[in-house]
Amino acid sequence: MxxxxxxxxxxxTQLLEAPGAVLKAVIVADGKPRSIGFLKATARAAxxxxxxxxxxxxxxxAVALALRDRNPGDPDGEDDEPSGSDDYLWPDSEREATRAVELVAASITLLRGRADDEDVDAYGAWLVRIATQVAEATTTKEGGLFGKRVAVSENEQALIERLATAVSR
Known part of the structure; x- marks a missing residue:
């Protein structure tokens, strides 16, 4: 164990930052989230x-409890104060996705070197579960004015697949 x-x-720190990076990447996968969508996504994340x-x-x-203890009320443990940039107004979806995938891959590599296979698999599955469940929390309209509502958008699905690949390496 x-x-x-x-x-x-x-x-x-790396192991604790990966879940928050995944959460943020999914929330902004389709650009700036609408207020209701953001609230639904964060409620599901909680x-x-x-x-x-x-x-x-x-x-x-242990990771989930450490995140809770790190900053009560903030599940990803990150400092959400704007840093003088407009990242919160106009999020860079691809940058956040890349950061999340890189952190997940690095965390899995770290665990593979020191943890039991069961722990590596469970941690990786949890990260993908965060992305999947948060993506499913809101429906997205794709295809323009007459588009249909989908449970998971193409961008969210692409991110989930990238995360799953990073976990399985």
Whole structure:
């Protein structure tokens, strides 16, 4: 069984940042989210993070609890204060997706070197589950004015697939 105590501070930070990066990438996958969509996505994310705090896998549970303790009320543990840029007004979807995929891949590589296969698989599955469930929280209209509503947009699905690939490497 692997615990967070088996990792250094920078490594723990990396493991804790990956879920938040995934969450942010999914929320902005289709550009700036509408208010209702944002609220639905964050509500679903909160459920996913709360469920992870009771996950049967010790590693997933430890990461989720560390995120909760790191910054209560902020499931991704990130400082959400604007840094003087307009990133929050006009998010760069591709940059956020790339950051999330890179963090997930690096975290999985880190775990593969030191954790049990069960822990690696559970952590990776949890990250993909965050993306999938948050993407499914809102419907997206694709195809313009007469387009249809879909549960997961093409951009969200592409991100989920990229994350799944990063997890399986």
């Amino acid at each position: 692997t615990t967070l105590a088996d990792f250094g501070d920078d490594e723990i 459920k996913v993070f709360r469920a992870a705090q009771e996950d049967e896998n010790d590693m997933v549970r």
